[in-house]
Every structure is written in structure tokens, then in C-alpha cells.
Amino acid sequence: MNNPEFGKFDLPALELVHKDWVRSFDAIRDPIFMHDKDFCIIRANQAYARKAGLPITDLLGKPFWEVFPRHDGPLSSCTDLMHDPALGETREEYSLENGEVYVSRSYAVADDGGKYCYSVHIMEDITELRKLTECLHRENRAHKVISSSNQTLLHAHDENRLLQDVCAIITRLGEYRLAWIGFQQNHDENHVMPVASSGLLEIQLIKLIALHDKKLGRETIVGRAIISGQHQTLNMTSASCADPYCSALHEEGCNSTLVLPITNELHGHGVMVICAESLQAFDEDEIRLLDELAADLTFGLNTLHNRREKKRVERDRFDILEKLRSSFSKTIEAIATATEARDPYTAGHQRRVADLARAIATELELSRDQLEGIYMASLVHDIGKLHVPVELLSNPRRLESVEFEIIKTHADVGNKILRNIEFPWPIAEMVYQHHERIDGSGYPQGLTGDDILIEAQVIGIADVIEAIVSHRPYRPAFDLSVAIEEIKKFRGTRFHADIVDACLRVLEDNKYEFLPGIPG
Numbered sequence: 001m002n003n004p005e006f007g008k009f010d011l012p013a014l015e016l017v018h019k020d021w022v023r024s025f026d027a028i029r030d031p032i033f034m035h036d037k038d039f040c041i042i043r044a045n046q047a048y049a050r051k052a053g054l055p056i057t058d059l060l061g062k063p064f065w066e067v068f069p070r071h072d073g074p075l076s077s078c079t080d081l082m083h084d085p086a087l088g089e090t091r092e093e094y095s096l097e098n099g100e101v102y103v104s105r106s107y108a109v110a111d112d113g114g115k116y117c118y119s120v121h122i123m124e125d126i127t128e129l130r131k132l133t134e135c136l137h138r139e140n141r142a143h144k145v146i147s148s149s150n151q152t153l154l155h156a157h158d159e160n161r162l163l164q165d166v167c168a169i170i171t172r173l174g175e176y177r178l179a180w181i182g183f184q185q186n187h188d189e190n191h192v193m194p195v196a197s198s199g200l201l202e203i204q205l206i207k208l209i210a211l212h213d214k215k216l217g218r219e220t221i222v223g224r225a226i227i228s229g230q231h232q233t234l235n236m237t238s239a240s241c242a243d244p245y246c247s248a249l250h251e252e253g254c255n256s257t258l259v260l261p262i263t264n265e266l267h268g269h270g271v272m273v274i275c276a277e278s279l280q281a282f283d284e285d286e287i288r289l290l291d292e293l294a295a296d297l298t299f300g301l302n303t304l305h306n307r308r309e310k311k312r313v314e315r316d317r318f319d320i321l322e323k324l325r326s327s328f329s330k331t332i333e334a335i336a337t338a339t340e341a342r343d344p345y346t347a348g349h350q351r352r353v354a355d356l357a358r359a360i361a362t363e364l365e366l367s368r369d370q371l372e373g374i375y376m377a378s379l380v381h382d383i384g385k386l387h388v389p390v391e392l393l394s395n396p397r398r399l400e401s402v403e404f405e406i407i408k409t410h411a412d413v414g415n416k417i418l419r420n421i422e423f424p425w426p427i428a429e430m431v432y433q434h435h436e437r438i439d440g441s442g443y444p445q446g447l448t449g450d451d452i453l454i455e456a457q458v459i460g461i462a463d464v465i466e467a468i469v470s471h472r473p474y475r476p477a478f479d480l481s482v483a484i485e486e487i488k489k490f491r492g493t494r495f496h497a498d499i500v501d502a503c504l505r506v507l508e509d510n511k512y513e514f515l516p517g518i519p520g
Contacts, residue, residue, distance in 0.1 A: 030389065031068070031123040037082060039063050039074045042118060051123070064121075069094060069102060077106050081119055085110040093126075101130045129386055133417065135285075136331060140421050142289035145174040149293055153300035162304070163196035166297060170274055171198040177254050177277045181262070183270035184226070192222055192271065199275070200252060225259040226269050231291055232259045235279050249275060256281035260294035262301070272297065332427075336379040349466060352515045354378030357462035359512045363502040364458070373425030374455045380427070381434050381459055383417055384410030398474050411435050412444045426453065434459045437494040457496050461487060461503050469514065480507065 025032070031048035033041050041059050049056045052068040065071035077090035085108035093103045103124045109117045148169045156162040163181050170179035178199035182192040225232045234257045236250045249257060254275035262270050272294050276282070282290070336350050357378045361371050388410055392403055415432035433456035436442035438449050442460075468483035484507060491500040506512045 028389070030125070032121065033059075033064060033123075034118050034120050035064050035078070036118050037116060039065070039078060041067065048123070069096060069104070069123075075104060075106075077104065078119060078121075081106050081108045082116055085114065085116045100125065100127045102126065124387075129417075132335070135283075136335075136421055138283065138286050139289070139331065141174050142286050142293075144422060145170055146289055146293050146296070148173055150296055153296060156300065156304060159301060159304050160195065162300065164198070166272075167196045167198035174274075176274050178249075178252065178275040179273065181270065181272050182222075184268050192226075195270075221257060221259050222271050222273070225261045225271050229261050231261070231287060231294075233257065233282055233287070234259075253277050255279045258282050258287065258290060260291060262294050262298045332376050332379050335383055348515070349470065350379050350382055352470070353381065353459065353462045353466045355515050356466060356506075356512065357459050359506050360462060360499065360503050361455075361458050363506050364454075364499065366454070366458075369425070370455060373423075373427065373430065374458055376423070376425060377427045377430035377434075377455065378459050378462065380418070381414070381431050381463065382410060383431065384412065384414030386417075387413040408435070408443050426455070429453055430456045430459060432456075434463060436460070437490075438496055439493050441494060454496075454499075457499055461495055461499055465503070465507070466514075484508065 026046040028045055029047055031045065031051045033044040033048045036042050040061050041064050044052075044056055044059050046056070048068065049059060052059055054067065059067055063074075065073055065075075071094075075092050075094075077092040081087055081090050088108065090106045091103060092106070093101065095101050103126055105122045105124065107120045107122075109120060111117055149166050152162060152165045152169065156165075167179040167181060170176050176199070178197070180194050180197035180200075182194040184192055221232045221234050236255045236257075249255075252275075254277065256276045256279055258274045258276075260272045260274070262272050274282075274290065354375045358371055358375045361374045366374070385407075388407055392407060411432055411434065415428045418431060419428035421427070430453055433445070433447060433452050436445060436447040436452045436456060437460070438452060438457070440446050440448040442452075464486065465483045468478050468486060469480055471477045484504065487495055487500050487503060491497050
């Protein structure tokens, strides 16, 4: 077939192009498949075939929900897209029976008249990200309980009110099903009497406690905690539910129990009992933090009987807050490591940006709290790149415009990952805004001037400097002078003049030495 503009088609060349396309399609690690208007598979890559456990030839023509992901019919996002191709893209998240979690992004392909032809699905495995998010949520939940409880401890004047407030904090902020605190009645080793609770009516709780054996021995979870002085855990399996106490807990929606021993100079030995709805609800990190809460409560109760210990309470509170900051720092460090592990060419980038941003913020004489927030946010400013295909991150050539648009989504994704975690600093907003520029030329929101957090502006300039002086897969590193000229060029337009001046003082007055690069 001839074309007056292009001449004859070169069939061998076309076949080679097709083979190259197939190889590129199969090289993508995320499962991809296409289906027609009957939801039958018309094309799939090797990653999809591996997840389905079938050769590609055996997949073709089958309804995709019978193959992968298995479902009782088409995903609702597929139907929406088929009925309205103009939607362009739909997104749906779902979990498999084996615990894997996927996000399906669907794209409609229409003919020139806008009529639906077929759909393309890109399956993204977010299992590890979900586990990390859940782990952060659980640890953050315990952090909130500890922080709020210790604020209550610090200002407590009445023991009964303190115990009731702590139970309420555990169920409200910790999202646990039940919390109660009890002590041996009149120092009687055979009975524990509840003195505070949250999650159940008092009459329900008393009936629940009465189901314990009258003698607190090792056969009861409360007895084991008091006798051993160590925390005890119990999951309500079918075997454990044979115990009337466990069975009663199960009926109240409690499937996991943690018992923490506490002591009181007035009442003697006691326990703090926390119950959750889900099985295996308490992991090691969470138990460690709640153990710390029980220890703090023990100390606080005893301090109420001796006001001269007030200074010690204040010192312990300060140590606890420092531990919280340290714990947040370790959590953020772990996230940063997970992010950079996907991109060997920029390994260490976030840490170098964090170090430079802190130096600039110090030169600006920002507060200690702002310095810490800038450093923490810098360590995870690229966390959204977990959402970006690794092939783009390590691409040895300059990106196409459409590829760069995908890269740009990392600021928004980073914000979505972090915004529900209650850090002491506006980490999510800093990550969201670090590519904004004061003249409105940045992304993703196109913010201007003072609408951009000063912390995000500092991170943005440090990010630009570090990117210029570091090696990239598509170019060698530039000299620092190139980076300096770049920020001078946009002083007062893209970048705030005061921040540029502070950065120049740091870089030009030999006040700063770059951290060494980390080989990929």
C-alpha cells in the first residue's frame, strides 16, 4: 500500500517496531491488560500473565474477573468508563484473599467519533505501602495516646479523675474497643476491682470482671500479669473463648486483649486492660509504647501522693516528648530509606536536601521547631515517588513531557500518604508545596507568594541546588557555581529573595560542606 507522503510501508521495519513495542510492554513490572466492551482480555503483558498464572495465549478472550483480579463481575470503574469514555481515567482499590492490595487505574480508548473501543488497566501493587501506612497508623495511634495521657498526668490533681481520663483517651484517641483499670481490692490478692473504664457501662464491666476465677492465678490473664509483673496478650480464638471471661469479651466485640501491670502506693498491685476489635491487634512496637504508658501511669499515680515529686514528673514528661520526637524521626528515616531504595541514582538525595535545607533555615534564624520540621519533611519530600514507575525514575534519557507529568504527581501523592499522620510539624503540606514557586510557576497547585509555607520554600531551594550538583542517569553532576547562578537568576521571581540570600551566604561563605553522595 503506497502513501504519497511516506512512500511504501517497510513491512520488516513495521514488524521490528511491533516487536520492540511488545518487548517494552512486557518489560513493565506492573501488570497491564486491555479488555473489550465485553470485558474480555484482548492484550496483556508478561507481568499480568505471571499474576494470573497462565500463558498470555490462554488469557485472551477470557473475562478478566475470572483471571485476575478474581471478582464476581467487572469492577465498577470499568463500567463507568465504558459508559462515559470522556472520564478518561478511573481508579479502584481492592484487596486479594492472599493479603495483596492493588490499585487499578483504567483508561478508556475511543475512536475518532468518541465511541468506546477498549480499556487499558494498569495494576499497581501497593501492598508494602499499605503495610507501611498501617504500621505508621498503629504506631501513631499509640503515640497520640501516650502524648495525651502524659499531658493529663502532668496536670492531674485527682487520682480517680486521672484514671478515668486515661481510659477515655485510650478508647477515643487510640480507637480501642475497651479500656479498664483495676486494683486488688483492699490489698486482697484474690480479687481485682475496676476503678475506671471506657467502652462499656460500669454494670457490664463488673459482670465481666466477675467471670474471673476468685483466686487470681496463672490460669487468668489478669492474674498472670499481676504475678509476673509483665504484660500479657490474648487473642480470642475458638480455644480461648471456652473461658467464660474470653467468651464475654468476644460478645462485646473484643477479639484481642492486652493486660499491663501497674502499681499504686495506696491500692497496691493492679492492671490496665486494653481490648481491640481485630485479632492480633497488638504488635511489638505498639505493646512497647503501651508498656511505656503503663509505666508512666504507675509513676504518675505514685507522684499524686507526693507533690514534692512534681519536678520529676516535668522532667519525665520532657524525656517522653523527646522520645516521641526521636520515634517520629526514626519513622521518617525508615520511610526515606524505603523511598530511595527504588531509585539507586538518587540514593541519599533526600538526606542531602535535608542537611542543606537545615543549614539554610539556620541562616534564616528560624525557630528550633521549624528547623526540625524542615529536616523531617526534607527526608521524605520525595515519598510520592513510590507511586511513580521505577522505569521512569532510573531512565537514562531526558523524560518526555507526558513522562514528566507522571513524575510531577509525586508531590500530590506524598501529601496523600502523609496527611492523615499527626506529626508535630506540617510535614504533609511541606511535601505538597516543595515544588511551588512564589511567581505561581510551580506545581501542583500553582501557589504564589506567602501562600507557600516558608519551610516548603526552603526545601524547594535546597532540592534545586542538590539536584544540580548531583549525578543523574541522563547527565553528569554540574559544578556548584552552576547551581548558584541558577538561584541568583530567579531571585525574587521563582524564589524568595531572603531565602536565596541566606542560601548564598551558606554556600559562598564556606559555611557548608555537602554530604558525600551515596553510590547507587
